[in-house]
Amino acid sequence: MGEEMNDNMINTNGAANSMGDVNHTAEETADSDVKYYTLEEIKAHNMGNDTWLIIHDKVYNITSFLEEHPGGEEVLVEQAGADATESFEDVGHSTDAREMLIQYYIGELHMDDRKKGCAKEEFITTSGDGSRSVISDKNLIIPFALTKYSVS
Numbered sequence: 001m002g003e004e005m006n007d008n009m010i011n012t013n014g015a016a017n018s019m020g021d022v023n024h025t026a027e028e029t030a031d032s033d034v035k036y037y038t039l040e041e042i043k044a045h046n047m048g049n050d051t052w053l054i055i056h057d058k059v060y061n062i063t064s065f066l067e068e069h070p071g072g073e074e075v076l077v078e079q080a081g082a083d084a085t086e087s088f089e090d091v092g093h094s095t096d097a098r099e100m101l102i103q104y105y106i107g108e109l110h111m112d113d114r115k116k117g118c119a120k121e122e123f124i125t126t127s128g129d130g131s132r133s134v135i136s137d138k139n140l141i142i143p144f145a146l147t148k149y150s151v152s
């Protein structure tokens with residue numbers, strides 16, 4: 001899976017992100033190939049030999065990672081097929097752990113199954129050369145705030 005990924009996908013801001021968001025996005029990874037999975041589909045992958053989980057609305061197939069997990073296989077299998085965001089954050093995983101996630105990324109949780117009110121806004125910008133980048137809501141708030149205070 002890792003072969004098709006490139007450097008652009010890794011968000012190096014992880015350490016500075018106090019929310020601990022995992023910021024590699026589907027928009028960053030591939031053109032229009034974003035795969036969306038419903039909760040129903042994800043729930044089916046809840047076994048030790050087929051383990052998917054959701055962290056921050058992103059879907060990971062962590063089957064091959066189970067044995068490598070420093071926190072043990074069992075805690076991951078307990079979360080299999082479900083949203084593990086809270087437990088993942090409760091542990092206070094390191095930046096390294098967050099960057100590891102990208103290797104197992106397979107897609108996004110379907111919009112209809114996301115918890116309302118905590119969706120993270122992201123905007124895609126397209127520049128003249130066709131390259132695209134993702135701006136999160138947090139990145140927008142700061143420039144707006146600066147503009148507000150600098151004109152008064």
Ligand code: HEM
Pocket residue numbers: 060062065069070071072075076079084087088091092093094095096097098100101104
């Ligand atoms: C695929 C997602 C996950 C990855 C890539 C991951 C990765 C890691 C890594 C690299 C560590 C070593 C400490 C660190 O660098 O933070 C760690 C520790 C740990 N993880 Fe995870 N983890 C994941 C999901 C989870 C989940 C969902 C739970 C809880 C249900 C969990 C529970 C723990 C615990 C308890 C430790 C601490 C082990 C210790 O310090 O003895 N992890 N994890």
